[in-house]
Amino acid sequence: MDNRNESSENLRNKCAACFRQFNKMEHLVEHMRISYHSVHEPICGICKKHCRSFESLREHLIGPLPKQECKNIFSIRGCKFCLAILNSPDARRSHQERCQFLSINSGILARLANLGIRDNLGTIDNGGSARRAQVVALACKMVGGGSDGSLDLCGRVCLIDESENIIFHTYVKPTLPVTNYRYETTGIRPEYLRDAMPLKQVQRKIQDFLCNGEPMWKIRPKGGKARILVGHGLDHDLDSLQIEYPAIMIRDTAKYPPLMKTSKLSNSLKYLTQAYLGYEIQTGIQEAYEDCVATMKLYNRMRSQVHKIEDYPLASDPQNRNNFASWRQSELERMSPEQMLEISRSDYYCWCLDSRDY
Incomplete structure (x- = not known):
């Protein structure tokens, strides 16, 4: 008993x-x-x-x-x-x-390698939706600044919509001298940045697009016009672009608890894509577009849970x-x-x- x-x-x-x-x-x-x-x-x-x-x-x-x-x-x-x-x-x-996604076509990435400016920010419907906010994904590729080339400077940025269409893609001219172009991973050459869009102009375009006509202090997660921003390590990307955006509108695959390690540390985007989407990214020269697509797919997989x-x-x-x-x-x-x-x-x-x- x-x-x-x-x-x-x-x-x-x-x-x-x-x-x-x-x-x-x-x-x-x-x-x-x-x-x-x-x-x-x-x-x-x-x-x-x-x-x-x-x-x-x-x-x-x-x-x-x-x-x-x-x-x-x-x-x-x-x-x-x-x-x-x-x-x-x-x-x-x-x-x-x-459930397994196919890798992004290598031909698309090859064409992107020499793509200059693609700016569709003004052609996207700015009306927003009272029922569900529009979602976009952002990724940057960094070149090096400072005496040893270890300072991250944004050299390229890409923004896509939920259907993986490019909204904005451009090389970025940093405000500081570039001392390491990190060509092996970025594919960026000095001539690509010589006449690139200045950082301040990139910052203004992207920030205005994300806020979508709403003052920063007025942005709310439901029923507003501001867009949900998806990415991996977005704190670092937004800092490099000198952009501020409310945390309530950010969906970061590096900080989302269900996608983190058991130790509560971040997983790399490369690992998350291989483990949860079933294909490889970031092999050789890395494309910002490829990272955008991976984060958008991960976001949609997490969002679609019932x-x-x-x-x-x-x-x-x-x-x-x-x-x-x-x-x-x-x-x-x-x-x-x-x-x-x-x-x-x-x-x-x-x-x-x-x-x-x-």
């Missing part, structure tokens, strides 16, 4: 999301206060375990110490790109063919009680693990919310 009671108590003290076991209920409560488990976390399609990132989920399924039952099923019915579990091996093969709709999905929403602050400890300890999970909310903005109206 004592063993049965102890087993029942252990189940009561087991997290309903990540399955961690605690000796006391108060320890489970403390875990739930700081874990921010939610429906927006990557979840194993077999055992339903919540993981903090897709890398954690990948380790759970195929890592060096996976859960054996999940590994066995995943090896037969799992997609190695989006980590979904399909109904049969045949369904898996069909799904994985669609999660349970909640009235207030973020821990920061004042209307919900995610931080448990308004609950007494005794009330929380009387809850089941499932009830605590039900009131828990995410501490990051899931990109699936960009597809919804609030």
Whole structure:
């Protein structure tokens, strides 16, 4: 009888999301206060375990110490790109063919290598949408400045729309002397920058396009005209362009928790593209357009996830009680693990919310 009671108590003290076991209920409560488990976390399609990132989920399924039952099923019915579990091996093969993207045509990249200015910023519909903001992706390629060539200066910039069409593409003339063109990776030669568009002009064009007629202080994530900006390491790119843009409108694949390492460090765009899209980028001379396309595909993959709709999905929403602050400890300890999970909310903005109206 004592063993049965102890087993029942252990189940009561087991997290309903990540399955961690605690000796006391108060320890489970403390875990739930700081874990921010939610429906927006990557979840194993077999055992339903919540993981903090897709890398954690990948380790759970195929890592060096996976859960054996999940590994066995995943090896037969799992997609190695989006980590979904399909109904049969045949369904898996069909799904994985669609899930894997083809590499960007090398002929397109070859033509881009000597492409000068392409400026369609003024031809894009500036009306915006009250239901869903327009999305664009940006990438830069850096040349070197300073005495040792280690100072990053923007030498090339590309901006694309959701359909991967080039909106803006130009070489950029830095405000400081270039001491290393980094040709092996950038493909940029001195003559390309000699008469290139000045940095200040590039900055003004891109900033005006992103804000789309809205003052910076007035930009809001829903119902406005400003555009959502997608990229990888956008802090660095925007800094090199001397552009300021509100964080609420930025979707950075280098800082998005589900796409980060288990250690909470950033993955490279090269790795993310290979692991989650199934093709290689940044081999030899690197194109800003290629990086734009990869980040847009990653964004769309994350945005297209289907999660349970909640009235207030973020821990920061004042209307919900995610931080448990308004609950007494005794009330929380009387809850089941499932009830605590039900009131828990995410501490990051899931990109699936960009597809919804609030």
